[in-house]
Structures are given as C-alpha cells and as structure tokens.
Amino acid sequence: MVLSGWHPDAYTFNSLIVGYSRTHQTDAARDLFDKMPLRGFPRDVVSYAAMIEGLCETGRIDEALDLFTKMELSDMHTYAVLVKGLCKAGRGEEALQMLQRMKKLGWRPSTCAYAAVIDLWCREQRVVEAEEMLEEMSDKGLVPSVVTCTAVVNRYCKEGRMSDAVRVFETMKLRWCKPNVWTYNALVWGFCKEGKVHNAMALLNRMRAHGVEPDVVTYNLLIRAQCVYGHIENAFRLLRLMEGDGLAADIYTYNALVDALCKNGRIDQACSLFDSLEGRGIKPNLVTFNSLIGGLCKCDQVDVAWSLLEKMVSAGCTPDTYTYSPFIEYLCKMKGSQEGLSFIDEMLKKSVKLTTINYTIVIDKLFKERNYGLATKIWGQMVSLGCNPDAVTYTTSMRAYCNEGRLIEAKNVVSEMNRSAVTVDTIAYNTLMDGHASIGQTDCAVSILKHMKNVASMPNQFTYLILLRHLVQRRLAEGVPLYVAGLWKTTRLTDIFELFEIMKKNDIIPNTDTYSAILERFSEDGRSKEVTSLVSRMKDDNLSLNEDIYTALVMCLCKSRQYSDAWALLHSMIGCGFVPQLMSYQHLLCGLISEGQAHMAEEIFGNCRWEDYNPDEIVWKVIIDGLIRNGHSDICRDMVSKLEQRNCRPSNQTYAMLAEELSTRG
DSSP states (O other): OTTTTOOOOHHHHHHHHHHHHHTTOHHHHHHHHHHTGGGTOOOOHHHHHHHHHHHHHTTOHHHHHHHHHTOSSOOHHHHHHHHHHHHHTTOHHHHHHHHHHHHHTTOOOOHHHHHHHHHHHHHTTOHHHHHHHHHHHHHTTOOOOHHHHHHHHHHHHHTTOHHHHHHHHHHIIIIIOOOOHHHHHHHHHHHHHTTOHHHHHHHHHHHHHTTOOOOHHHHHHHHHHHHHTTOHHHHHHHHHHHHHTTOOOOHHHHHHHHHHHHHTTOHHHHHHHHHHTGGGTOOOOHHHHHHHHHHHHHTTOHHHHHHHHHHHHHTTOOOOHHHHHHHHHHHHHHHOHHHHHHHHHHHHHTTOOOOHHHHHHHHHHHHHTTOHHHHHHHHHHHHHTTOOOOHHHHHHHHHHHHHTTOHHHHHHHHHHHHHTTOOOOHHHHHHHHHHHHHTTOHHHHHHGGGGOOSGGGOOOHHHHHHHHHHHHHHHSOTTOOOOGGGHHHHOOHHHHHHHHHHHHHTTOOOOHHHHHHHHHHHHHTTOHHHHHHHHHHHHHTTOOOOHHHHHHHHHHHHHTTOHHHHHHHHHHHHHTTOOOOHHHHHHHHHHHHHTTOHHHHHHHHHHSOGGGSOHHHHIIIIIIIIIGGGTOHHHHHHHHHHHHHTTOOOOHHHHHHHHHHHHHHO
8 A cells, every 4th residue: 555655544554453453463453553643643442442352352451451541532342342351351340340330331231241241250150140140131131142141051050059050041041042052961961960860861852842952962961970870771772862863972972881881890891882982983082991991900800901001002092090090909909008019119110100099099008907107108208209198098097097096196187188278078077977986976976067068078878877877886785796788777766866866966957968868778778667757857847858858758668569658759749849750650650560550550650740851761761671671561552652642752762672672571
C-alpha cells in the first residue's frame, strides 16, 4: 500500500491489531497499537478492545487491566473480554467486580461474560454460586449454551450431588438448550461413581429418545462400572451393544475388561483377551500390561509374568512402579522380605526409578516379620531417594505398633501424617481404633469416630465391625475364638445397642450411615428379625431409610423367603422416589417362582416401572441371569412380551443373547 502511494488509516491499523491479536501475535499487535498516535491516528474503542483481548488471550491480564484504565470511553465488549480474561487467570472475585460494574453502567452482561464466571465457579468448586449465576443469566433473557449448562451438571456430578445434577439437567431441557453427549456422559460418570449403575444404564435409552447417540466414552464408562461392581458378563454384553452401534472399542475398553478378569481370578480369559488385541488392531499400553502382570503374579504364574514383562519392553512400553510391584509383593509373600529387598537392589542397579509403593510393600513385610530395625533403615533409604511415605506406608507402621500394644507410638504416626499433610484415611483410623479396642479401651476406640468426618475418612462397615468384634468378644467366655467371618452371626441386637450407647456417651449420635453399615451386614446373613428391629429403632430416632438400606432390606427378606414383604418394601421404596436395583427384582421373582407363585411373579413383573431402566439390562439381569439360569425359562417369553408391550424393547444384540441362552438351557 505504502509503495503504491496509498496511506494506511485508522481502519487499517485496527484491522491489523485485531488480526495479530486473534493469532496470538500480541507483541506485533502492541507495536502497531503504540504507533497509531505517532502516525496521527487516535486510538478508539476498537483499538483498545482488540489489544486488551489479545493480552487477555495470552495471559497478560495485568497489562490488559493497565491498558483498560487508559481508555477514555469503554464499551460492553471490552468489559466482557476482561471478565473472561480474569476468569481464565483464576481471578474470580475481580471478574465478579467487573461484572457488577457492567450492571451499574446499565449494561446487560453478555452470554460470554456469564459463561466465563460460571465455568470458573465450577472449576473452583463453587457450584451453588455457578447455578445462581445460571439462573440470573436466564432471568435477564440470555440463553446459556450447552457447554455452560454441562459445566454445572458436571460439577454437581463430581461432588456426588446427583439429585442436583439431574435437576439442572431437567431444567436445561425445559428452559435452555438440548443436552449433548457430553452432558449425558457427565451424568453417566456421576451415577457410576455413586454405584448406581442401573441409573447410568437407563440414560442410554433416554439419550437416543432425545436424538443423542452414545459415543465410545459413554460405553467405556458403563463397561468400566459394570466391571468395578462385579458384573463382568454384563460388561461383555455392553461390548456387543457397542459394536452393534458401529462403535469400535478402544484400548480403554479392553483395559477395563482385562483388569476385571484379572481381579476376578479369571486369568486364562484375561490372557486370551489380551492375545486377541493385536488382531483387533489395538496396541496394549502400560495399563494393559500392568493389569495382566498383576493378575499373573496373584495366580502364582510369575514365570509367565516375567515373559510378559520382556514382551512389554520389546514392544517399546516402559515399565513403571506398578509393573514391578506385583513381583516384589510375590517375592515378599512367598520367600520373605530379603528376596523383596534383593529385587529392589536389582532395580536400583538398573537405574529403575523406585517409588513409595515399591518400598511400602517391603516395609510392610519387615514389620510383619518384626524386623523393626531394618524396616526403619529401609524407610530412611526410601525418603533419601525422594520417595515420601504415603497414607499406606504410615498405616503399615501404625498397624505394627498397634499389634505390639504401643499405642502412643501409633498415635504419633497420626500426628506425623497431619504434619506431613498426608490424609489420615478410613483405613488408618480403623487401624488405630482396632489397636485401642484390642486392649479393652473401647471408649478410646469409639472416640476416634469424632475424627472421621471428611470424605476420605468416613466410617465404613469395617469400622463398626472392629468395634462390635471387641464388644462381642468381651461378652463371650474367655478363650472362645471369634473369627471375623462369623462375627455377624454371633452378634446380638444387645451388642449393637451397647455400641450405640457407648457412641452417645462419647457425643457421637448414630446416623443413617451407621445404621446402613450394620443393616447391610445383618441383611447379608438373612437375619430379618434383627433387621426389622433396627429399622424400628431408626424410625424412633427420626432417621429416614436411604436407598442402600432399602436394597439391603429387600435382599434380606428374599433370603428369608418373605417375598410378599419384600414386594411391599420395594413398592414403598419406589414411592419414596428411589429406583430399586435390578438384582432386587431378580431375587424376588426367582424366589416367588421357586415357591410355586409364578402367577404373582408375572403380576409383579407386569406392574413394575420398567421405563426407569435400560431394557437390555432388564433382560440380562432379571430374565437371563435370573429366570433362565435358575431353570425358569418357560415364563421368560411372556415377560419379554410384557416389556415389548410397554415399549421397552431390548436391542437386536440382546434378542440374540436371549435366543442363545434359551437354546442352551431351554
């Protein structure tokens, strides 16, 4: 332009500043911005806004704010850019102040400005404020995007607040925008994390009903959840559905399946699946190798594990701490701590980077061998190499002190964990509690419950098992052995009530979680009389039954063959807004048919709210795994017809599975 005799004007400068800023060439943009007045062109709102946006996008927020103060006249866009920039820099309070200034100037903040603040609040775990801003945005006539709404749903899911996540999800559908696959995946992840896999599975059909197709991530989340909760066969059934949808399973899919098979002791199937990966065009990764090596070592197939390690290295996959840990664990278990230490020495010679996990395995074995001196020495070696002890390492030493009755040293371990900012988790507290209870200090053991408040240290079934075991042992004749496996059969209601009294004496009021932990164990043993009494006690204490308690009660009644009561309880559970697990229906229906009450089973099946479930999972768990495999195939055809009449049609893959089962067992 210049060579041709044309002179750039303010518009030319602004265009170039915008262009450089958008391509993150901020210094070039700033050079032009500074030259504008030298060429006789005043910088206007466009110049400032473009420059400020460029600085914000490249993280130079303080420069952007400084430039903003020099603007004679700012506009709404510039404010919105700064709000977004401040949020990106994690400076939420300043962003909020900027938003308030916009409102005072009479401007309605843009969708972009609101979205930035909402996203930041979600990242900073301030989800209630994020939802309030979502509502404010809506009240001002702005429609939040699916990305913004999904951020709020996702945050609620991560915090385990699924009822809130579902509420925002439903509001989103009614008032704002159509959820996408990411929104559904957030809910699937949340339900799976809470152990409500049947709720997550139900989303598969709802997605499709609203025109959203599940993707590989959806299936991987569901397959992993089925594996985690022990339903490996259903995980493989999901794999068939996934492939039927034209989706290719990836390494994450197969990692979940291989790991589940290994943990279930089905090592031959795990090896077979691993060997099939190459033919499927999938390259095993570190997680795949580690799962299989761990499974082989646990099944005492160490030679095969060594061969797999060699194959892993030759495939260009570098072993890590989790690769070597099963070998160390095996050597310590079968040959003692010295063999484990020799293996660690070999690792050091080969310049393998050791971690706390490797050392903790050997330290634990040394403590069990009562070789405290060498355990302390190895602990020091571990720290000198930059491997700081974690909660498991500390708990290992705490357990050793408790076993020796050295409770002062055990308490000192807890103090050291707090000083080192290591979370004292449930296992650590349970260990200390067991130490106190084992020498008759029941009050001290119960008082530890006061410290078990955060998510990582919530009391669990083992917490109450520890306390009850010592109370029951005290009641039994001296010298009478009490084994953990038979504890709940030996425990009486009077033992439970004694525990409650000790808790109250220490200012700890039994809550729903307390009852839930105890009721679940009584239910597993089918002790319906004790379960009924505890539920009455709960009601006297004005405590409501939660979903886990309802499920445990139904299973207990089925074990006691009180099927009418079980059905009444299921009905009550549904009335309280809970969705019963499909295993509850499986036990109830199979029990009724076995008792010659097929007519009642059919009637119950016909009256169930199957719309709340995934049709494929209904067939898998209730019809195939329940009715057919328990010899009741004659009734299943009618039940499938009832599902179809309710518009709960399973997939073609599931019909094929059903036909296979009927031909095999029918």
